Amino acid sequence: MTGGMSRRTALAAMTLAGAGWGAVFVAPELAPLAPALLLAMGRFVAFGAVSLPQARAVLRADVPWGRVVAHAVTGSLLYYALVALSVRLAGPTIAVATIGLVPVVMALLSNRRGTAGVWALLPALALVGVGQVLVHLTPVPGPGGWSAVVGTVLALVAVASWSWYGIDSHRLIAARPDLGPVLAGAQGLAAGVLALPVAIWLVATQGVPAEPVRALLVVLFLGLVSSWLAVRAWHAAAARLSPVLVSQLMALETAWGFVFAALLAGSVPGPVALLGEVALVAGVALAVVTDGHRERREARAYSAGEVGQPGGHADVERQESPHDHIARHGAPGSSASTARATRSAASLMRDERGSSAEECATASSSAHTSNPA
Numbered sequence: 412m413t414g415g416m417s418r419r420t421a422l423a424a425m426t427l428a429g430a431g432w433g434a435v436f437v438a439p440e441l442a443p444l445a446p447a448l449l450l451a452m453g454r455f456v457a458f459g460a461v462s463l464p465q466a467r468a469v470l471r472a473d474v475p476w477g478r479v480v481a482h483a484v485t486g487s488l489l490y491y492a493l494v495a496l497s498v499r500l501a502g503p504t505i506a507v508a509t510i511g512l513v514p515v516v517m518a519l520l521s522n523r524r525g526t527a528g529v530w531a532l533l534p535a536l537a538l539v540g541v542g543q544v545l546v547h548l549t550p551v552p553g554p555g556g557w558s559a560v561v562g563t564v565l566a567l568v569a570v571a572s573w574s575w576y577g578i579d580s581h582r583l584i585a586a587r588p589d590l591g592p593v594l595a596g597a598q599g600l601a602a603g604v605l606a607l608p609v610a611i612w613l614v615a616t617q618g619v620p621a622e623p624v625r626a627l628l629v630v631l632f633l634g635l636v637s638s639w640l641a642v643r644a645w646h647a648a649a650a651r652l653s654p655v656l657v658s659q660l661m662a663l664e665t666a667w668g669f670v671f672a673a674l675l676a677g678s679v680p681g682p683v684a685l686l687g688e689v690a691l692v693a694g695v696a697l698a699v700v701t702d703g704h705r706e707r708r709e710a711r712a713y714s715a716g717e718v719g720q721p722g723g724h725a726d727v728e729r730q731e732s733p734h735d736h737i738a739r740h741g742a743p744g745s746s747a748s749t750a751r752a753t754r755s756a757a758s759l760m761r762d763e764r765g766s767s768a769e770e771c772a773t774a775s776s777s778a779h780t781s782n783p784a
Contacts, residue, residue, distance in 0.1 A: 418703070421652050424644040428642075432664040433669075448613060449610065449613045453630035456607050458599040472590065474594075475587075485575055490572045493572065496562070497569060501560075501562025501563050501565075510573075513573055514539055515536055516658075520578055532698055534701075538697060545690060580646065585649070591650060653705075660698070
């Protein structure tokens with residue numbers, strides 16, 4: 412997967428990533444006798460293991476390890492630890508509903524061009540928000556009291572943790588498209604190294620879980636599909652789509668989790684939850700359509716010459732008035748003007764060649780991507 416994929420392929424990749432992450436919500440039910448924390452740590456150890464074949468390519472690349480380790484912590488270990496604690500302290504309804512704020516928070520934080528992008532997506536944001544509320548409206552008994560308060564605070568920290576990861580990983584892959592083939596492997600190796608000591612400690616103190624083969628199969632599935640494949644799909648799609656749209660597509664994680672939970676339970680959810688699922692998916696679809704309109708408007712403006720290049724100001728030099736030109740370069744016909752004109756022409760030719768080369772090098776990876784946050 413590369414940053415030069417088409418928009419349709421990028422949307423499919425993000426849908427795949429959402430499905431992989433949505434499976435995390437039901438995976439513990441497939442191995443109910445294994446501790447949830449051990450499954451989580453085992454998942455990231457497996458993530459590192461399936462990333463080992465890429466180790467040589469990762470080590471040869473100029474990987475910013477500080478940021479990659481931070482991504483492994485905030486997007487993997489810390490995030491899922493906070494989610495697990497929040498579910499235990501506040502109950503699944505409050506915890507998951509709070510985590511559902513991630514698309515809204517990312518949309519607000521990733522819009523550096525002003526509020527226009529968020530205002531355009533406001534109807535989609537509203538549908539996603541209503542969908543999240545309706546999906547989790549049916550209460551599931553929770554501890555209540557101060558335990559619920561602490562659990563809610565931890566869920567909010569989890570929202571901040573994953574939002575920073577999502578935004579910064581998008582920024583990194585947009586600025587360094589050459590890392591696309593190895594970034595998922597690098598994150599997997601970092602997560603595996605960090606999770607391995609914790610997993611060993613859990614097994615040493617709690618023993619091997621009951622039904623170890625079942626637990627191992629779940630861990631391998633989570634490591635391969637919910638981590639390695641989902642992260643690769645996320646990075647590839649993030650290099651092609653705008654950060655505000657990427658934030659809305661994160662709601663697909665909840666949507667897929669809802670579907671998987673219904674399949675596992677073998678029953679159809681109530682009408683309110685179904686309405687919430689429809690609103691959530693409709694909000695994501697509306698966000699895709701709205702962002703598509705924005706891309707087409709920008710493409711038409713670029714083709715018509717209204718902008719010099721996406722996000723640039725190449726037309727400013729062409730708008731210089733004759734008076735300003737004479738003031739800066741001298742009157743036509745003067746020797747100073749002739750010398751300056753010769754130097755300017757040579758410089759302009761170099762600039763144009765450099766600009767064309769730069770546009771060709773970056774068009775396939777980030778012409779449609781703005782740096783978030």
